[in-house]
Amino acid sequence: MTENAAKVALVTGAARGIGLATAKRFRAEGWAVALIDIEAALLREAAAALADPAHVLALTCDVSDAAAVRGSFARVAERFGRLDALVNNAGIAVFKPLLDTADDEWERVLAVNLTGPFLCIKAAAPLMREHGGGAIVNITSISGLRASTLRVAYGTSKAALAHLTKQAAVELAALGIRVNAVAPGPVDTAMAKAVHSPAIRADYHDAIPLNRYGLEEELAEAIFFLCGDRASYITGQLLAVDGGFDAAGIGLPTLRREGRNG
Numbered sequence: 001m002t003e004n005a006a007k008v009a010l011v012t013g014a015a016r017g018i019g020l021a022t023a024k025r026f027r028a029e030g031w032a033v034a035l036i037d038i039e040a041a042l043l044r045e046a047a048a049a050l051a052d053p054a055h056v057l058a059l060t061c062d063v064s065d066a067a068a069v070r071g072s073f074a075r076v077a078e079r080f081g082r083l084d085a086l087v088n089n090a091g092i093a094v095f096k097p098l099l100d101t102a103d104d105e106w107e108r109v110l111a112v113n114l115t116g117p118f119l120c121i122k123a124a125a126p127l128m129r130e131h132g133g134g135a136i137v138n139i140t141s142i143s144g145l146r147a148s149t150l151r152v153a154y155g156t157s158k159a160a161l162a163h164l165t166k167q168a169a170v171e172l173a174a175l176g177i178r179v180n181a182v183a184p185g186p187v188d189t190a191m192a193k194a195v196h197s198p199a200i201r202a203d204y205h206d207a208i209p210l211n212r213y214g215l216e217e218e219l220a221e222a223i224f225f226l227c228g229d230r231a232s233y234i235t236g237q238l239l240a241v242d243g244g245f246d247a248a249g250i251g252l253p254t255l256r257r258e259g260r261n262g
Helices: 017-028 040-050 066-080 103-129 152-175 190-195 198-207 216-227 252-261
Strands: 008-012 032-037 056-060 085-088 134-139 177-184 238-241
Touching: 008 017, 008 066, 008 103, 017 032, 017 040, 017 085, 017 216, 032 040, 032 066, 040 056, 056 066, 066 103, 085 103, 085 216, 103 134, 103 152, 103 177, 134 152, 134 216, 152 177, 177 216, 216 238
Parallel strands: 008 032, 008 085, 032 056, 085 134, 134 177, 177 238
Antiparallel strands: none
């Protein structure tokens, strides 16, 4: 039994990708985990893959639905009696030019990516307060730090989530709740493999100083750290886990090539 054996984490968007990798990381350290996702079939598969029904709870839920969120957190409280960490990972994207982005597409992206974390934070805080506090990690994006094409709704929602992180950190500190954010750069998820063409992947490799996509497990490590006791004096911060993508700025690929040839 580890020192974290009695702790409980809830991860949204946990049926695949970074969310599932994070749930696995918590379980590896003995935490009980609640998995939330809107895709019921995938969620059942994810929960089965964790192979520990006594310490895993799978809940189908749309995080933008306030009543559904409250109901899901009530079930977590009923099942585990506490909540120590919340990872707001659920998110969606619409990749279209600004002028082609429909009003309902904008509203849905903001509802899931921004309102969803707000609702989950509101539901989590009272549970965390009962046991002296906890930690919340919001998954933002490099697209919330630097503008790019086709990301008007997605990037804006993630930038707003970064500020919600700071707002919540300031307001919830008195309850012993720390709130931080992780901003992934390009990550080798199933979605990226399906959407990113060879040309796009080559562009990203050129723009990332570490010259590769990140791994889901690398994101999970950063998230787990921020949820744990070793990050006990860290709150209100945004950690870019991006291989140096945001730090590089414009022109780095050319400068790097010149440096190799010099």
